[in-house]
Amino acid sequence: MSSGIQNKVVVITGASSGLGAETARHLAKAGAHVVLGARRIERLETLARELRLNPEAIQKTDVTDRSQVKSLVERAVTLHGRVDVLLNNAGLMPSSMLDKLKVDEWDRMIDVNIKGVLYGIAAVLPHMQKQMSGQIINVSSVAGHKVGPGGSVYAGTKWAVRAISEGLRQEVKPWNIRTTIVSPGAVATELISTITDSDIAAGMAKTYERAIPPSSFARVVEFAISQPEDVDINEVLFRPTSQVY
Ligand SMILES: NC(=O)c1ccc[n+]([C@@H]2O[C@H](COP(=O)([O-])OP(=O)(O)OC[C@H]3O[C@@H](n4cnc5c(N)ncnc54)[C@H](OP(=O)(O)O)[C@@H]3O)[C@@H](O)[C@H]2O)c1
Numbered sequence: 001m002s003s004g005i006q007n008k009v010v011v012i013t014g015a016s017s018g019l020g021a022e023t024a025r026h027l028a029k030a031g032a033h034v035v036l037g038a039r040r041i042e043r044l045e046t047l048a049r050e051l052r053l054n055p056e057a058i059q060k061t062d063v064t065d066r067s068q069v070k071s072l073v074e075r076a077v078t079l080h081g082r083v084d085v086l087l088n089n090a091g092l093m094p095s096s097m098l099d100k101l102k103v104d105e106w107d108r109m110i111d112v113n114i115k116g117v118l119y120g121i122a123a124v125l126p127h128m129q130k131q132m133s134g135q136i137i138n139v140s141s142v143a144g145h146k147v148g149p150g151g152s153v154y155a156g157t158k159w160a161v162r163a164i165s166e167g168l169r170q171e172v173k174p175w176n177i178r179t180t181i182v183s184p185g186a187v188a189t190e191l192i193s194t195i196t197d198s199d200i201a202a203g204m205a206k207t208y209e210r211a212i213p214p215s216s217f218a219r220v221v222e223f224a225i226s227q228p229e230d231v232d233i234n235e236v237l238f239r240p241t242s243q244v245y
Helices: 018-029 041-050 066-080 103-131 152-171 198-210 215-226
Strands: 009-013 033-038 058-060 085-088 134-139 177-184 235-238
Touching: 009 018, 009 066, 009 103, 018 033, 018 041, 018 215, 033 041, 033 066, 041 058, 058 066, 066 103, 085 103, 103 134, 103 152, 103 177, 134 152, 134 215, 152 177, 177 215, 215 235
Parallel strands: 009 033, 009 085, 033 058, 085 134, 134 177, 177 235
Antiparallel strands: none
């Protein structure tokens, strides 16, 4: 893997909206070969047309299904012969107070935000070990650093992402693999639309009034990928300048 972005093969999960879609735009413009997964295939088709991608560079992918994540990565390897970067980005945030007992939403967050990330790691590791290079970028959050009322389970998943990423970082040294955690604050995407607890939704809508555009995240990812191969950007935590917590 050379430094820079040009010609790198980048797999992005959750690429149908928000941070994933915007990062796909930035990286494709910078000359990367992006391979995009999400469940809403029609969104991916629109993005593929916008970016003039090979129609095979998108694949319907539910990250809670390990075989689908494996197949997305295989698609990248079939198309381009390698996988240089995985952006483990798919996630959801149906925050709620625990006593509302929205247990199905807790399960969903654990399945997508934690197990989906693990399935991504499982899918790329064998390829990256064989290549003796690669970069795994996991998306955590400010909520991976702090927790508040209503955010217990979401924060739990994002703390888990950081713990897994740090363990991964230490374990993959023999294969020259880089690991990056990106922890954003409030960025304007569809994320808060997954909140069904009306009290939490109202508070969150207020916080997100000052959300910054997804390009803020895409630039961080570009920065991490474009470093020389001997530089491993391990974590970037960023917020809107106006965000207090
Ligand atoms: N926006 C923020 O303020 C913020 C802050 C900190 C962290 N984050 C994190 O950033 C990541 C991206 O979120 P976003 O802000 O861009 O929100 P978003 O606009 O709602 O995008 C979420 C993406 O995840 C995908 N997704 C959800 N469930 C999935 C599943 N089972 N399988 C595959 N893909 C799935 C969605 O695609 P489909 O529905 O088409 O499958 C969508 O593309 C998440 O991990 C989120 O926790 C966001």
